[in-house]
Amino acid sequence: MSHQVLSTLAESQSLYLDPAIRDWVLIPIMVVMVLVGVLRDQITVLLGGGASTKKATLKAIRESKVLMRGAALRNYGNHIPPSSFLNRKNYLTNAYKKGDYLKNPASMNQTVNPMTDPQGMEMMMEGMKKNIAMIIPQTVIMGWINFFFSGFVLIKLPFPLTLRFKSMLQRGVETPDMDVTWVSSLSWYFLNLFGLRSIFTLLLGEDNAADGMREMTAMSQMTASPTGQPQDFHKLHLAESENLELTPHSWELNDIEHRLLSRYGKREQQKVIDSPENFIENNEKNAIEATSSSSEHKGKNRRKSGKH
Amino acid sequence: MTTQNQASLYVSEKIVQNVKTITFIRSSMSAITGSAAGILGLTGYYGFIFYGITSLFTSFLIWSAKAQAKPGLYFRNGLDVWTEGVFGGLFSYVLFWTLLYGIVHVYD
Amino acid sequence: MSPFYYKTAFETLQELRKSGERNPELVVTLGGKIIYEGYTGKLGDEVWSVYEQVFIAALDYRNDALAETCLERLEKKFPKSPRVKILTGMKLEAEDKLDEALELYDEILKNDDSNIATIKRRIAVFKAKGQDQRAIEALTHYLDAFYNDAETWLELSSLYLNYHLYQQAGFCLEELILLQPQNHLYHLKYAEILYTNDNITNINLALKEFCRVLELCEDHVRALYGVKLCTSRLLNLSSSSSIDFKTISDLNSLASERLSKVYSLYSKNKVGNSNNELRQIIHDWLNESDKSY
Incomplete structure (x- = not known):
């Protein structure tokens, strides 16, 4: 199929490859991978819309959303008055500790066994089904490539690699002299696997199921922690309650009157420093106000900025 | 402004959408520049340098044309415009680079 | 007869669906035309959303025949759908058969208790x-x-306000502020509830919240009035407030100043005697309240 004419240049070996390889291997492998990816995505959509998506019960939703509520309190708590913040903090930490928001409060201290919890079981089955559906096409294609397209080099990589990759990339063609840049079809398959991910995002929009990589990482995570699947909300709640207890409250509106008055030039910037950064920020802000305020205030501010 | 005040100024869905836009721009550009590199016959380090230059140019385009030189309006950290999605684009770049290089230079 | 531009009709209906605006007259006119003159075929898959939209508008507009038609077609296509059941429930509500509607909803919730x-x-x-x-x-x-x-918290707060349960309404508003801290309207509503629930801590807090609205949205007239009212109340009460006297009177004069600026700008843009009258009234009021200190 190919005659090999080794050039005398030591720098880069150039092989003459039959154009038939390009037509019948290079392009087809790429096309097949793209099509299979699209097919997988569409099938996932079809399967996903089926009876497998069981609607979560109100209690389950409540369980997971209350975590977000704690996070929102932590993130934006400085915008509400201290007493309200304290009320909510106490209420939520108590609720988390007592397990008020858990789906079945009885199972609070038992480790969640995915076998007995029916919804957890379903979720695990779902995940496994999806993973298997993803892995099968990949293995099939790999087998197909190994069967039909082994024993010859396919393409030259434009960039050099170390010798260690030689055995992996030149699977069927064990020659001691050939450059590592000449690779077999299996490595072309891997190249496509990585490179086509962003193309799939382009073609199919975000969150498509054609992405084999994501499933592989998910698989490896799952095998690492088999009980990870139905999340243990009690632990999460306890963690969140600890986070909440540690959150301080520094009220946004603490010195808002002074801020407002100084914005209109009625007040020199208060030298009450609560933190060095705020001081610098406030001074900068005052400087900006001084230079860019409306014409009515320019007179006042100029006088004031002279004093700084 | 306090950090809490700063954080609440950004609507998270819009930020996600902006990141998606940048990813879209970068993947398209990577495919195109990869093909260009392949056709031009760049090899080895030149190829990667070419990728660095073109992605820098893409970042500049995003920064000036899309974000109108004010990336702080669109992202929490304005520097994200320069770095977001560069690594993901690298793989598509390599793929298209290899493909076109093979088609044009290896095969007759 | 002029041709019915069904394409623009489709687009209008789509816009109304997206914005959530409630314009029953327009929807019923357009929808009726589309349905009775057979343009539904041109909609493709969108037709079911249009049926739903026209159904609700027909209920608003008391066009029972149109509502029946839409509901029938939806029921034929989606026989066991909870969404269609809800529409049936809405029809029962419109016919004032409230208990039957309630039973229907309870039945749906039995199967799926998280159906919002x-x-x-x-x-x-x-x-x-x-x-x-x-x-x-x-x-x-x-x-x-x-x-x-957010809209449900607002609903709950308005129910509480109907019964003058100001503290509970304030709680709802605090939740809203936690959800959208930069939305000055929530701060404004919170401040007004606090001012209505009149005691010394609340007035102080209301003043701070009104200032917050001004910080978020410059020269907000309602907030400026709020600042004036709070400051005058605090000055009149003259019991120990957490804010010192000077600040309160400074805020008071600031509010008066901004208000007169706003109204003078306002009347510059418009012509007519009624606006001059308004300006005069405002000026008199501002001067009156300033004089009392």
């Missing part, structure tokens, strides 16, 4: 029956799970 639309319709039925207590209970139960639904 059903929960909200149930609350609407309680309100229609005048059972505000049950409505409040149902709202609280819903918000316990779905704390991030």
Whole structure:
């Protein structure tokens, strides 16, 4: 199929490859991978819309959303008055500790066994089904490539690699002299696997199921922690309650009157420093106000900025 | 402004959408520049340098044309415009680079 | 007869669906034309959303025949869908058969207790029956799970305000502020509730909140009035407030100043005697209140 004419240049070996390889291997492998990816995505959509998506019960939703509520309190708590913040903090930490928001409060201290919890079981089955559906096409294609397209080099990589990759990339063609840049079809398959991910995002929009990589990482995570699947909300709640207890409250509106008055030039910037950064920020802000305020205030501010 | 005040100024869905836009721009550009590199016959380090230059140019385009030189309006950290999605684009770049290089230079 | 531009009609309906605007007359006119003159075939898959939209508008507009038609077609296509059941429930509500509607909703919830639309319709039925207590209970139960639904918090706060339960209404507004801290309207509503619930801590807090609105939205007239009212109240009470006298009077004069600026700008843009009268009234009031210190 190919005659090999080794050039005398030591720098880069150039092989003459039959154009038939390009037509019948290079392009087809790429096309097949793209099509299979699209097919997988569409099938996932079809399967996903089926009876497998069981609607979560109100209690389950409540369980997971209350975590977000704690996070929102932590993130934006400085915008509400201290007493309200304290009320909510106490209420939520108590609720988390007592397990008020858990789906079945009885199972609070038992480790969640995915076998007995029916919804957890379903979720695990779902995940496994999806993973298997993803892995099968990949293995099939790999087998197909190994069967039909082994024993010859396919393409030259434009960039050099170390010798260690030689055995992996030149699977069927064990020659001691050939450059590592000449690779077999299996490595072309891997190249496509990585490179086509962003193309799939382009073609199919975000969150498509054609992405084999994501499933592989998910698989490896799952095998690492088999009980990870139905999340243990009690632990999460306890963690969140600890986070909440540690959150301080520094009220946004603490010195808002002074801020407002100084914005209109009625007040020199208060030298009450609560933190060095705020001081610098406030001074900068005052400087900006001084230079860019409306014409009515320019007179006042100029006088004031002279004093700084 | 306090950090809490700063954080609440950004609507998270819009930020996600902006990141998606940048990813879209970068993947398209990577495919195109990869093909260009392949056709031009760049090899080895030149190829990667070419990728660095073109992605820098893409970042500049995003920064000036899309974000109108004010990336702080669109992202929490304005520097994200320069770095977001560069690594993901690298793989598509390599793929298209290899493909076109093979088609044009290896095969007759 | 002029041709019916069905394409523009489709687009208008789509816009109304997206914006959530309630314009029953327009929807019924367009929708009726589309349905009775057979343009539904040109809609493709969108037709079911259009049926739903026209159905609700027809109920608003008391066009029972049109509503029946839409409901029939939807039922034929989606026989066991909870969404269509909700529409049937809405029809029962419109016919004032509130108890039957309630039964229907309870049945849907038995199968799927997290169906948000059903929960909200149930609350609407309680309100229609005048059972505000049950409505409040149902709202609280819903918000316990779905704390991030801003419009529901607003609904609950307005129910509380109907019964002058200012502290509870304030609580709802605090939740809203936690959800959207940069939205000055929530701060404004919170400040007004605090001012209405008149005691010394609340007035102080209301003043701070009004200032916050001014910080977020410059020269907000309602907030400026709020600042004036709070400061005058605090100065009149003259008991120990957490804010010193000078600050309060400074804020008071600042508010007066900004108000007169706003109104002078306002009347510069418009012509006419009525605006001059308005300006005069405002000026008199401002001077009056300033004189009393």
